[in-house]
Amino acid sequence: MNIAALFPGQGSHALGMGHHIAEANDAARVAFIEAEDTLPGLTALMREGPLDALTLTANQQPALVTASVAAYRAWQAATGFTPAFAAGHSLGEFSALVAAGTLRLPDALRLTRQRGELMQAAVPPGAGAMSAVMGDPNVVREVCASSEGVVQPANYNAPTQTVISGEKAAVDAASAELKARGLKAIPLKVSAPFHCTLMQPAADALAPALHATDYGAFAFPVYANVTAEANRDPARVADLLTQQITGSVRWVETVQALAAAGADTFVEFGSGTVLTGLVKRILPDARTFNIHTPEDLAAFQQAVQEQA
The missing domain is CATH 3.40.366.10 (Malonyl-Coenzyme A Acyl Carrier Protein, domain 2)
Known part of the structure; x- marks a missing residue:
């Protein structure tokens, strides 16, 4: 082995x-x-x-x-x-x-x-957020790159699971846009926005x-x-x-x-x-x-x- x-x-x-x-x-x-x-x-x-x-x-x-x-x-x-x-x-x-x-x-x-x-x-409590996105990681990267504020791919966990991280308002806005494009975005219960x-x-x-x-x-x-x-x-x-x-x-x-x-x-x-x-x-x-x-x-x- x-x-x-x-x-x-x-x-x-x-x-x-x-x-x-x-x-x-x-x-x-x-x-x-x-x-x-x-x-x-x-x-x-x-x-x-x-x-x-x-x-x-x-x-x-x-x-x-x-x-x-x-x-x-x-x-x-x-x-x-x-x-x-x-x-x-x-x-x-x-x-x-x-x-x-x-x-x-x-x-x-x-x-x-x-x-x-x-x-x-x-990061002050509540100022950041993370969300797990199910779908094409290329779309995730594209949406993050075009978003206002700090929001980035944090974890490429699986071929169709990418976690995004950043400022709460930016993560929320990116999640809404991703959902509008047919992807799923699930907010995560985290204490801080890691890997951004x-x-x-x-x-x-x-x-x-x-x-x-x-x-x-x-x-x-x-x-x-x-x-x-x-x-x-x-x-x-x-x-x-x-x-x-x-x-x-x-x-x-x-x-x-x-x-x-x-x-x-x-x-x-x-x-x-x-x-x-x-x-x-x-x-x-x-x-x-x-x-x-x-x-x-x-x-x-x-x-x-x-x-x-």
Whole structure:
């Protein structure tokens, strides 16, 4: 198998995430210990909530990294496998970099805590909005380009699903125009307009911390959101992560590029199955797995045995 390891972003959180696999697997347990040592109280919040506190961007981001890295380490310890490639959706790019060995987990947790705080503070509450659009992405780009105010494609999630982000009035107007052209536009419940130029203050403020971080060698390439291309150069990581805050998540291109590079199995590590679903929409015949619980890990091992 040529495995592409995938790591989810915001919205995949759930109370209790990661705890079952951490209780059952020493490697996952160590990840939780590292997280608690770095951000005291985080793992208790993940386990017990309250959910509204876990949902806060500044908590959700490091929590998702913790759960994803714990699942990845448990899988690697149990199987001995190493993926050929990795990619993460938005925040998940930090988890992918930890899995590839270029970013230490404590550094990723501190950075994503700061990232979440800065992204939340970049735009006053209610001033921004995001909407999921179903239809031709070329029409989405055209409408955004001709709109007044800030509204941009934020996430190219699937061939006919694009999320737009920006000023609330501009997003509302673009959504109305898209509906008039026969597309569907569904407002999203988000705390800020992510992946658009309104996030520039957050990018500017996080850049010094990103550039001050030490990045090690890559065990395998990580596909960057803003380029949809493989990166193995530690010197590029800080710039790519900075650009990602205001840039589009080019997920469709990323999954297609992984397949073109030889990936034949896609394994999503962490809470939820969002990325597994998106891969199936991009590559309907793709082989996919999700690793979040001990049962998921056992199912993966059983599938490998049956294939052997």
